[in-house]
Amino acid sequence: MDATTIASDRPLPQDEGVEHRWVEVRGTRLHVAEYGTGQPILMVHGFPQHWFAWHKVAASVAAGHRLICPDLRGFGWSGQTRRGYDMDSLADDMLMLLDALGLDRVGLVGHDWGAHLGFRLCLRAPERFCGFLALNMVHPWSRHRAVLPNLWRMWFTAFIEYPVIGRAVLRHWPAFTRFLMRHQVADRSSWQEAELEEFSAATRASAHAGQAMFWQYVLRDVPALVRGTWRRHRLTVPTVLLGGERDHVIAPSLLAGAEGYADDLTVRLVPAAGHYLPQERPEAVAEALQKLFTGRS
Template sequence: MDGFPALDGVTHRFVEVPGLRMHVAEAGSGPPVLLLHGFPQHWWEWRKVVPGLADGHRVLCPDLRGAGWTAAPAGGYTREQLLADVVALLDALDLDRVDLVTHDYGAILGFALCLEHPDCVGSHVTFGAGHPFVRFHPRMLGVLWRLWFQEVIATPGLGPWTLRSGRLPRHLLVSPTVPDAWTEQDLELFVAPLRDPARARAGSALYRNVILGEVARISRGAYRDAHLTTPTVVLYGADDPAGLPLELLGGHEDRADDLRQELVPGAGHFVADERPDAVVDHARALFASRG
């Protein structure tokens, strides 16, 4: 890939963790905040969020395994390995505790970090995936058809081919969003890495093992005995075509000490791109409330 896109105040470094060379974009100073992106994005997802959070915080935006400027090895695209990458990154950066902002499969990792390493996380703002305690309701079946692309991407052979073509990732980015959320440069920055066969295979494995794997874990009741102690705000884009009413997204009441859910008007799945002000405002409010 070419050089990094420019964003005022942001510096870049590469961090070696076991079996992986990770790219991290960094800005600001103060209490550390870790931002974990979703698919098909990388650190540039946070371009509109970083300026608001970097005023008073040290903002760290890694590219996860196989994404952006981080290496794309042949394997390791599992929930357990990606979580281990994040934990190793915190250790390499000598960070004992961070606040979290996460999206999509980054949210899966964020909740895993909160549940399995609760001492590492102060608070968590997340969007694009929901919480892991949700219980099945028949009305959820009405939106499943909108997620047809998940099985396509997860299918070996077919998934990498559709990602390399660029059409499907571009469709995922632009179809559910507000018209002015993206520039053509933004879209190209997200689509271009997937033209690399290794990164296309990584994206397919990610969907197969992590995203659909998490759906299976929740369906099997993997979190039935889990308890979340991290103060958490879950945001949902009010205009997400695959969104569900908040009344169907309970199940956390006896599983979390402090979990609040909010709708964000004027946003779909990509809240950081569509309503970065809402992400920044919720994050700063949550961080301040526990400070």
Template sequence: MTSPQREAHGTAGTNAPDVPVPPEVPGVRHRYVDTGRLRTHVAEAGAGPPVLLLHGWAQHWYMWRHIMPLLSDSHRLIAVDLRGAGWTDAPRSGYRTADLVDDLRALLDTLGLDRVALVGHDRGAALAFQLALDDPDRVSHVVALNELHPYNDVRRVARNAWRYLWTPFVETPLVGRFVLKHVPSFTRTWLRLGVADRASMPADAVAAYVDMLRRPDLARAGEQLMYQFAYHEFIPMLRHPETRRLRPPALLLAGGADRFTPPAMLGDATTQAPQLRVEVVDNAGHHLPEERPELVAARIREHLRLPSADQSRPRRPT
């Protein structure tokens, strides 16, 4: 297999020549997958039933570095760098939720994966929910971390709107890319405010995210991801709540001290998602995989043991 460094340096139109190789994590191997939509970087570990790990905004696959060794004895873990993040291509367009879900479908097709479990954090969790709603036959289980579920209560969200006062600095066209590229202290502060225990977000981990976002193409992509959601998806989402039933068993872990998506924002979802269970992790913030990796890994393992919905349903043809 071509090394990540040689492959990243040797492909025109992908990442810039000065892109560093992905950080090393014992037992994790790296490769690039050309899906026909994107050249996608994935970090993999273990063997067994496949689990797709989907990172949140401002981060990349490395946020799963503590989780992967804890689950690799029983599962094939595939940590994806989403469009415009980490070592994956960062085209100028394609950052709406539907586009990103299509990216995931194309990746599953290319990898030959008929059905997977999804574990997502922040925006990655929103993608996990969306794929499970759109294409439930492809999703066995969902574990969502630090994100709203699809059945939002507009009143709860409105009462917490002040928590999004920071977003115009990164979602406004031209302003967002400038801040991400030239004001790294903004992203550093956001990451550190996301944990209740500052020691769980050490300087080297912060640098692993912040330094990548200072690349012009990734700064633009980070802005676009936030812009598309804020200007084209957020209000319609509140005006037209999700009515489809969530079929796969789902677990939502919320940090009790999450400054950005606190448990108080979560409404009742028992009608449309009777298999959705919400657990609040006390004294923990927005970055649960880095702040409470042992607990998160244990909950993932327990959840994936549950019978998946419609197990007798015929699989889609490969």
């Protein structure tokens, strides 16, 4: 595996109004899908997805916005490398992508792991972001008394994070990926069969990146959270944290407690929604995006 290895050689999903490019970044090529023109907004996908995770949201907000939807290193149609899947390295990728695109300051939207990465970006380089919409992810200042009763919700990570085993599960057991996607939404009809097939097939191709990202979280992020590393940092980027009222992965109780570490943070819950807000409630995501970045809904 080297920097020229592409995570997937499958045809790109078709969607109206999307354009594709590949950008050289830190020893690999990142695939970037773009919608619309206007105010630039970086859209960072979560697991087990890629750029196509944003297609429903894009249908509502591409007019007036330039939505920049990269595939993270090793995912989708971006290049795979042996290393580089910890949050700081992925943050370096995104910052250098913005440099390569000639963008000094953008809006930021992230879902799931993309939102976790978004918090890291805002804490490291707040001058690059005019606002941050975080979807279905806990913030870096979680209270231990809120986290401990909810650890059971992460049972599925035991099948992903360990080297060798995790890659084998993601590569050879697509039913596992489909199970997660179907059971982590509040309404299973939110998924079309073609979407489940697309993301489960993509996960097989990006098994190395998926396993490595989870493992790096165990090695680096969990100890930092236990030590309270991020309590020495303050979130200065205006942020909206949007969660699903029925999110079985990131429970609503985990979204509280960051107010003392942020200058401008709003937490809202979407009723009757689960863990995949861009899929289940794209209109709620679009409304929050419009309000945060344009002041209108």
